[in-house]
Amino acid sequence: MSDSVPAASQSNRGDDFDRRDAAWYVDRLVHLLVFLGGVSAILFILGIFVFITREGLGYLTASFSPSEFFGSIEWRPTSDTKPTYGILALLTGTAAVSGLAMVVAIPFSLGAAIFIGELSEGKTREILKVLVEMLAAIPSVVWGFIGLSIMNPFIIDAFDVPVGLNVLNAGLILGLMAAPIMTTIAEDALKAVPDHYREAAEAMGATRWQVIFRVVLPTAKNGLVAAVLLGVGRAFGETMAVLMASGHSVNMPTSPFDSVRALTATIAAELGETAHGSEHYRVLFTIGIFLFLITFCINLIADLIVRGIRKK
Amino acid sequence: MTMKIAIETHDLSFWYGDFQALFDVNLSIKHGRITSLIGPSGCGKSTLLRSINRINERIGNARSTGQILIHGHDILAPEVELLQVRKEVGMVFQRPNPLPLSIRDNVLFGYRLHHGKRGLKSSERDRIVEKALSKVLLWDSVKDRLDHTATQLSLEEQQKLCIARLLPVQPEVLLMDEPCSALDPSATEAVEELVWDLRDQFTIVLVTHNMAQARRASDECIFMLLGKVIEHSETGEMFVNPSCQETADYIEGRYG
Ligand SMILES: Nc1ncnc2c1ncn2[C@@H]1O[C@H](COP(=O)(O)OP(=O)(O)OP(=O)(O)O)[C@@H](O)[C@H]1O
Ligand SMILES: [Mg+2]
Numbered sequence: 001m002s003d004s005v006p007a008a009s010q011s012n013r014g015d016d017f018d019r020r021d022a023a024w025y026v027d028r029l030v031h032l033l034v035f036l037g038g039v040s041a042i043l044f045i046l047g048i049f050v051f052i053t054r055e056g057l058g059y060l061t062a063s064f065s066p067s068e069f070f071g072s073i074e075w076r077p078t079s080d081t082k083p084t085y086g087i088l089a090l091l092t093g094t095a096a097v098s099g100l101a102m103v104v105a106i107p108f109s110l111g112a113a114i115f116i117g118e119l120s121e122g123k124t125r126e127i128l129k130v131l132v133e134m135l136a137a138i139p140s141v142v143w144g145f146i147g148l149s150i151m152n153p154f155i156i157d158a159f160d161v162p163v164g165l166n167v168l169n170a171g172l173i174l175g176l177m178a179a180p181i182m183t184t185i186a187e188d189a190l191k192a193v194p195d196h197y198r199e200a201a202e203a204m205g206a207t208r209w210q211v212i213f214r215v216v217l218p219t220a221k222n223g224l225v226a227a228v229l230l231g232v233g234r235a236f237g238e239t240m241a242v243l244m245a246s247g248h249s250v251n252m253p254t255s256p257f258d259s260v261r262a263l264t265a266t267i268a269a270e271l272g273e274t275a276h277g278s279e280h281y282r283v284l285f286t287i288g289i290f291l292f293l294i295t296f297c298i299n300l301i302a303d304l305i306v307r308g309i310r311k312k
Numbered sequence: 313m314t315m316k317i318a319i320e321t322h323d324l325s326f327w328y329g330d331f332q333a334l335f336d337v338n339l340s341i342k343h344g345r346i347t348s349l350i351g352p353s354g355c356g357k358s359t360l361l362r363s364i365n366r367i368n369e370r371i372g373n374a375r376s377t378g379q380i381l382i383h384g385h386d387i388l389a390p391e392v393e394l395l396q397v398r399k400e401v402g403m404v405f406q407r408p409n410p411l412p413l414s415i416r417d418n419v420l421f422g423y424r425l426h427h428g429k430r431g432l433k434s435s436e437r438d439r440i441v442e443k444a445l446s447k448v449l450l451w452d453s454v455k456d457r458l459d460h461t462a463t464q465l466s467l468e469e470q471q472k473l474c475i476a477r478l479l480p481v482q483p484e485v486l487l488m489d490e491p492c493s494a495l496d497p498s499a500t501e502a503v504e505e506l507v508w509d510l511r512d513q514f515t516i517v518l519v520t521h522n523m524a525q526a527r528r529a530s531d532e533c534i535f536m537l538l539g540k541v542i543e544h545s546e547t548g549e550m551f552v553n554p555s556c557q558e559t560a561d562y563i564e565g566r567y568g
Pocket of ligand 1: 328331333351352353354355356357358359360371
């Protein structure tokens with residue numbers, strides 16, 4: 001039997017070219033499914049953008065005044081006499097909270113990434129990585145809950161202030177929230193540094209720290225910047241945790257103990273109570289467009305930087 | 313003719329976990345000569361070479377017994393500082409591995425590790441860089457682009473740079489693990505010539521798979537098999553008149 005196989009395939013060679021077996025159909029099917037999945041993801045995102053723009057456009061084309069929108073700290077959408085829609089205070093609130101979050105998250109996440117990627121080995125490393133990934137998966141409402149019920153009384157006690165729901169609280173919470181994802185990305189950036197660089201430096205007598213500071217970190221610089229930017233994007237777009245931890249009062253913050261309100265939290269809290277199609281409703285969508293553009297830009301920059309490392 | 317001994321090993325054995333890669337290696341390698349290490353793949357040439365500047369210790373479960381003496385000092389002794397060992401014993405790897413820094417910073421990298429970053433005047437710095445690069449015959453081709461990233465150089469230039477960056481700290485011993493195996497024939501020749509020129513000032517130990525190279529480019533040869541040293545003699549002697557049957561078989565290409 002087995003002797004005849006080569007001979008048979010020899011004579012049938014031409015027929016084989018258009019043979020379609022089960023694997024061929026499976027391959028086609030998987031192709032199609034992946035294609036549909038990819039296309040629908042893009043369509044959904046485009047759809048969302050079109051929807052937000054359409055809802056917000058009414059305000060942007062009718063009574064939108066950039067100087068009031070960006071320059072006024074008066075956010076009084078429900079005023080009976082004259083509603084004003086100035087987002088400056090909200091924008092400052094978001095910026096203050098995100099800024100503090102980064103002050104917390106950058107040292108935490110870079111330190112953790114260096115420890116996991118460069119200093120720990122074997123089992124410890126695997127366990128730490130799993131832990132970090134678990135931290136990244138904590139839902140934001142749980143973080144908000146921690147801010148509300150643990151950090152709040154703690155801040156009141158520790159700093160002797162009347163309210164503990166403020167920039168400090170929200171910044172810490174957001175920083176802790178953003179740190180795990182930043183750690184994961186930063187660790188990937190460190191892992192992408194080829195080991196022969198470390199070996200070369202060590203063979204010349206560099207200690208572990210010298211290897212890290214003079215070789216690994218400079219080489220991984222782009223990836224680390226990308227990690228930080230993605231963290232910024234995360235903090236900027238976060239809603240539930242800031243809503244719960246920031247105090248949610250319209251305020252130009254002058255100290256970390258001032259309560260503030262974030263752009264995202266404003267949308268979440270107010271959209272449900274506005275009449276569909278009203279001016280207030282449209283303004284909230286305009287804020288949505290604005291947030292979308294900012295996070296889009298941050299992610300784009302991070303992505304370009306990451307591509308930058310890949311190319312080298 | 314009596315010559316100074318640069319490297320001596322006494323009953324050196326080496327394990328990767330449970331796997332023993334070197335068995336009681338006893339060697340004495342003379343100062344100011346090029347000694348090549350030959351033998352079939354997996355016989356422990358790299359392991360032996362990498363033990364000599366202790367870079368093997370990067371691997372978590374590696375362990376060794378016995379002694380390695382560099383100019384009479386046991387580098388495996390507990391009080392020895394790795395930094396000092398690696399200053400005395402430089403290493404060139406199989407794949408050129410310049411750091412992703414500028415050419416200048418590559419040359420100065422080791423110097424800065426050993427002398428600190430401070431107190432290096434720019435005139436002195438330039439002198440060190442020029443001297444090291446001239447020595448490896450690279451100065452003329454790179455002197456106008458010292459700030460360029462070293463990883464953009466050709467492989468030949470990269471490998472020469474990897475040799476150049478060892479020189480500013482004035483090592484005694486240069487270890488080279490198949491330094492030409494990633495290079496094309498003309499680059500191989502250039503690097504070989506360079507190594508040949510360096511031999512007066514350094515003790516050079518060279519791993520090679522290329523019999524012609526071992527024959528051309530070394531004073532002495534060490535033949536290894538399965539983690540043991542089989543034969544150690546003058547290169548001419550080994551190629552013309554090997555004393556062991558295994559050596560003869562290997563040189564004539566009957567295995568490995
Ligand atoms: N990191 C390691 N872990 C476990 N075993 C190793 C390790 N490195 C090398 N070995 C084993 O040790 C033995 C000697 O390896 P070594 O690299 O020294 O050989 P070599 O003579 O340099 O070979 P080649 O000519 O292929 O470079 C081999 O059997 C190899 O499989
Ligand atoms: Mg080898």
